[in-house]
Amino acid sequence: MYSLKPETINVLLQQNSYPIWIRKGIRKSIGELLKSLNKNQKWIIISPTPIYNLYGKEIFQILNQSGFKIEILEIDDGERVKSIYYFQKYCKKLIDLGCNRDSILLALGGGVTGDLCGFIASTLFRGISYYQIPTSLLAMVDSSIGGKNAINIEEGKNLIGTFYHPDAVIIDPEFLITLPEKEIYSGLGEIIKYGFIISPEIIKIFKKLNFLNLDIQSNEIEQLIIISAESKSKIVSIDSSEKDLRRILNFGHTTGHIIEAFTNYSKITHGEAVVYGMMVAIKISHKLLNLPKQVMDDSIYTLKKLCKTEIPFIPKTDFLNYLFRDKKVESRQINFILIDEIGNPIIHNNINPNIVYDTYKNLLKEIL
Ligand SMILES: NC(=O)c1ccc[n+]([C@@H]2O[C@H](COP(=O)([O-])OP(=O)(O)OC[C@H]3O[C@@H](n4cnc5c(N)ncnc54)[C@H](O)[C@@H]3O)[C@@H](O)[C@H]2O)c1
Known part of the structure; x- marks a missing residue:
């Protein structure tokens, strides 16, 4: 042993x-x-x-x-x-x-x-x-x-x-x-995703992290790895072939993939693109599912700490082209993961593409 x-x-x-x-x-x-x-x-x-x-x-x-x-x-x-x-x-x-x-x-x-x-x-x-x-x-x-x-x-x-x-x-x-810093931030983006969809304690740990001087060998980071691995294995154990529950793992990914594709998979890491995607999903969750404003503002504040790279303006036609090319689109209906509270994901089977684009555009104005 x-x-x-x-x-x-x-x-x-x-x-x-x-x-x-x-x-x-x-x-x-x-x-x-x-x-x-x-x-x-x-x-x-x-x-x-x-x-x-x-x-x-x-x-x-x-x-x-x-x-x-x-x-x-x-x-x-x-x-x-x-x-x-x-x-x-x-x-x-x-x-x-x-x-x-x-x-x-x-x-x-x-x-x-x-x-x-x-x-x-x-x-x-x-x-x-x-x-x-x-x-x-x-x-x-x-x-x-x-x-x-x-x-x-x-x-x-x-x-x-x-x-x-x-x-x-x-x-x-x-x-x-x-591991280079940008790759660490990319991983942190995927970790915080589990906080929003299944393990709210992750968000609490994130709030305690000192991003000005992040200690990657700290107990908090090890704890985050363990909780994330548990979260993913729980989801995979219930739905091993991505038929249903596993789709919640796509939280933040629809918009994230658009940002990655538009920037040629070079300027922004996957995790950081997903962080911006989660901001879009959280704002839409407030609009469509009454996610409380305080929770939305708090979540966006925490997510912003993970952003090191600026996101680009994406013309609407390009945005929608990428959106409809995504694997999460069935018969032109867009599956989109929202939350109605932290830790409670909701699969929306037919989101209006204009809402996604407008929310992205407004986020851009807010961030610049
Ligand atoms: N299969 C899945 O479920 C799944 C889920 C998410 C992402 N992915 C895939 O994962 C890939 C992205 O993974 P990634 O972000 O790890 O990219 P990566 O494997 O390219 O690693 C990023 C960079 O970090 C370097 N690196 C890795 N570990 C290091 C270390 N300890 N010290 C120094 N350098 C180190 C790598 O050599 C590489 O240059 C994409 O292809 C994506 O499609 C797959």
């Missing part, structure tokens, strides 16, 4: 339930943690070169010394690896490394690595085992949990993908020491 027990959260599924282990420094115990699963098969770390240099070498050595047959596949960094070209290239490399049906992949990196590795694991040899070892805050609290993975095609982001769960998620908050 491990000298220091990790916090364990279980993602409960009809088949293939799996644990999320969280503890500072847990990477150092990875040999012990996975020992009982080592049946002399090949384990392959998939990691972008910068992350491999920071943490992969250490993990490689620990597993090597613990008797694992371990290989490394270094990949390029950045969203572009989530493509058919790189998918094929890395599948070939895995086969060259001797990967077979019994092999196990370890996705060490941010959400990009997790999505690509999960997609490879779900398709190579019709499915092999993999573990998520997320290193970005966004990946720790969101993308590594829930089994959704994808690659991008010209027609849009994440359009080709599968639902395929990992055997476990291993979260070491110490990885965050080296």
Whole structure:
């Protein structure tokens, strides 16, 4: 057994339930943690070169010394690896490394690595085992949990993908020491989302954080990671294939995706775009669902602390084009997540697109 027990959260599924282990420094115990699963098969770390240099070498050595047959596949960094070209290239490399049906992949990196590795694991040899070892805050609290993975095609982001769960998620908050500030804020955006849709205690913790001098190794941040992982696993356990409840995870995402697409996925991080999207959703919630004004003002005040980048003016035609292209649109009816109180999401099945645009435009005036 491990000298220091990790916090364990279980993602409960009809088949293939799996644990999320969280503890500072847990990477150092990875040999012990996975020992009982080592049946002399090949384990392959998939990691972008910068992350491999920071943490992969250490993990490689620990597993090597613990008797694992371990290989490394270094990949390029950045969203572009989530493509058919790189998918094929890395599948070939895995086969060259001797990967077979019994092999196990370890996705060490941010959400990009997790999505690509999960997609490879779900398709190579019709499915092999993999573990998520997320290193970005966004990946720790969101993308590594829930089994959704994808690659991008010209027609849009994440359009080709599968639902395929990992055997476990291993979260070491110490990885965050080296994470750039803008990526930390991106992750905080996804964390606060859980506060609005399912775990109001998150909002209380946020109000106590000192954003002028944020300590990423503080107990509050670790607590936020744990509550977020619990929140996501609760939702995924009830609705593993995004048919119903899981749609509430899209809170703030409809407008967020429009901002990301309009700025070419380059100027603003995903989490920050979602923060602005949540402001729009909260303002509409006040208009349509009588979310109290005080709650709205308070929420916008807290969300503004997470904004580092300005959002652009988006012409109405572009805004509506992106809006109707979103995956959450069915027969031109826009599914939009609102809240009628903090922690209580409501799925609106046919929101008026003009309200969304006008609210965005007014938010822009308010912020500038
Ligand atoms: N599958 C899902 O459910 C889901 C959910 C949300 C987002 N996503 C996907 O996740 C991706 C975004 O994830 P992301 O924000 O983690 O991006 P990312 O993986 O590109 O990581 C961001 C940057 O931070 C670096 N980085 C990561 N950890 C680091 C560390 N500890 N120290 C230093 N640098 C580090 C990465 O190398 C990269 O340059 C998108 O492709 C998105 O579509 C998937």
